[in-house]
Amino acid sequence: MNKRVSALIVAATLSTALLPLQVLASQANAPLPFFATAHTILKDSIAMRTVEGYGQVPRLAEYLADKFRQGGFDEQDIHLLPQGETTALIVRFRGDGRSGKKPILLSAHMDVVEANPDDWQRNPYELTEEDGFYFGRGTSDNKFGVATLSTTLLRLKAEGFVPSRDIILALSGDEETAMATTMLMAGKYKHLIDAEFALVADGGGGLLDEAGQPISFTVDSAEKTYATYQVTARNPGGHSSLPRTDNAIYDLVQALANLRDHDFAVRYNDLTLAYFRHTAPLVDKAIGDAMLTFADNPQDPQALAVLRAHPEFGGSTGTTCVATMLKGGHAENALPQSASATINCRIFPGISVEDTLAELRQVTNNAALEWQVLDAPKASDASPMREDVFTAIANAVHAKYPGLPIIPHMASGASDALHFRAAGIPSYTFTGIFIKSSDEFAHGLNERVPVETLPFALGMWHSILTELAGD
Ligand SMILES: [Zn+2]
Known part of the structure; x- marks a missing residue:
């Protein structure tokens, strides 16, 4: 999940038309169709420790597949795609095709980042409601997305809604780690998820100020390329009682100092x-x-x-690269034979991983340095600001939060959306979560979401899908 836009957004300078959250919460107390279903899915999915290494994602996928079967979805429209210890789940909600438009893809991820119960104040694998919050690993990232999207499809089906185009739900099983299930869906099984655009419920969404007033609603529509480089200085070494001016550690330090002082070109x-x-x-x-x-x-x-x-704003003006890890030398009384640093870059869309490497070589200005690109970074273009998508989002959000700014945003990477974009499916990331920056603990301890955000999210997805896949 991508870090939401935050810290410097201050005071609620917005129109007084915005209702206090307490009022909105009381409006949400009316029984909402399928609220109990969403709550059950959230609760049951949090109880499954879908952390890498525990092999629990297939259990969650099977649990959800059952919900869809019970909800009247055809077996042939439910696909489990096993990948190692995890799996992806794809469910197609067939429309009648009357709009003639390509499908809409919805996505979230079933896996979560590890949470050690000893470190938490409450059991992370149990949904706990306390002080107006749901606590538990995945309450925000990303079982909230899984529960709200799944429930919305079940609800639409139960209501007899016939989409004017297919709606496809694609739940990945290792977004937090290798994203192999995402690549599987966007690659070999692209025919199962191919869509006009994707709405990804993992990141973005509503921001509250410290007084609990809504400030903005963010839609991540592009992301920077996440790329990591390793740079190594080598030297024949020798005895530390006989120092020379050539030294692997000094060479590396000089290169990193050059990088620190470098301004990457402005991009927009x-x-x-x-x-x-x-x-x-x-x-x-x-x-x-x-x-x-x-x-x-x-x-x-x-x-x-x-x-x-x-x-938090500078990253939207160009590429950033920063040294993040360091190692060097092998004994306290020996001249270092090697020193290396890890450099993590967030590359502006449109610039390649290779061009960024060329710039790093030039900036560090030492032809003897050895460079390596780690893993296999994937670049993706920015998605266009589609009017249909942004209008549907605005209609859904403004029904509760009139006049709230809907802000297109470029995330600093990396999420499932990147693979959908790279496969030619424009992608827009947002959830129905409204939360204060200070309550944001995705990936961290005591992860939580405000209780009142669940009914809002259900209403939001229902509104968006009936608009985009209606008449
Ligand atoms: Zn996530």
């Missing part, structure tokens, strides 16, 4: 400029002014400097 696209325009009214004036200036003229050096002084 329609999405990032729209993001700055929408976000400007929500932040401190000095930063907001810089955002507006940048949106009009991305080459403005002052605006760029202001944005880059704030890491």
